[in-house]
Amino acid sequence: MTINFRTSVDALAEQARNSAIGDPERRCIVSSGSVHPKRRGDQSPIPRLELFHFTMSICSQKIRGALFQIGAPFASSELIIMPPFSENYSAEYVKLRMASAIARSRPFVKGYSGSSSVENEGFDPLAVPTLVDHEKGEVVADSRLIAAYLDMLSGGALVPLQWQNRIWNEIAIVDTLPHAGLFYGANPDGDDRPEEIRAGMRGAHDKKIELVRKRLEGLPADSLLREAYRHKIIKEEAGREFISQPANMRRIIEATHSTIVQLDRRLESKNEWLMPDGFTLADIFWGVSLFRLLFLGYDWMWKDCPRVSEYAERLFASPSMQNGVINWPGHPPGERIERFKKH
Known part of the structure; x- marks a missing residue:
């Protein structure tokens, strides 16, 4: 699946947000330095960065920490990934994740060693986190790649x-x-x-x-x-x-x-x-x-x-x-x- 236009990424993110996340309270705006997300109204503008994530996902926690470290406001689109909800299994969310470069360059996950490393396990298209850059029309998946992307946006603040x-x-x-x-x-x-x-x-x-x-x-x-x-x-x-x-x-x-x-x-x-x-x-x-x-x-x-x-x-x-x-x-x-x- 190839995504060429920012509007396409925006549409994919909107479909994932509206279809996968069952509770609107989990669609929030996080201001720089604030740990208290504010619910995003349907007409509220979305910041440049939007993170699809889960509270207890360790990879999501790494990226939330990085976002707070660089002081970047972001839209928090929080999925519940545990049964019986498993909102990350929504086809609309998987389509969004498949629009990332890593989905096109790495084989799908095919085994298990206890780690969630893409390097060792392969790419999991039904996982979190996923970052959307609405300004550039980019979808970034995998915590290491997302962290590198945030470092680039911050001018090397995370990785001198x-x-x-x-x-x-x-x-x-x-x-x-x-x-x-x-x-x-x-x-x-x-x-x-x-x-x-x-x-x-x-x-x-x-x-x-x-x-x-x-x-x-x-x-x-x-x-x-x-x-x-x-x-x-x-x-x-x-x-x-x-x-x-x-x-x-x-x-x-x-x-x-x-x-x-x-x-x-x-x-x-x-x-x-x-x-x-x-x-x-x-x-x-x-x-x-x-x-x-x-x-x-x-x-x-x-x-x-x-x-x-x-x-x-x-x-x-x-x-x-x-x-x-x-x-x-x-x-x-x-x-x-x-x-x-x-x-």
């Missing part, structure tokens, strides 16, 4: 030129962490996830597969979207099998722990952030990642990593984390994260 290689190396490390597996799957040696998450993830893959199949059956026989939905089913079937194997869960838990230990070694005690010159996109990605691990009960991973422990405290207090993640409306409560919320 002198630290480009180091920052993108850190982001690549974060991107391969198996957050999806840790969220959906239980630790076979003691599940410390919040009860709400444990209950919600039971049978989640089965529910998602059923809903994707229903959407697929409703598509016209000649629809270009059918292959996208088939690959989503392949991914969810592979995910269901993956998290059911205790050996897989132990392996990704150990791999994540090892990555945290390596981060502790890279952190320099004299620096407040990862790069000597200040807060960057690498810190946003790590902040979101560490906060998710904390929420799921994996903060024991940095119990013996004093630099990571101190770094996490600083990250969680940063404005981009506070606004884009911790205090973003709808984040489920949890005993471990409550002290970081600013009321």
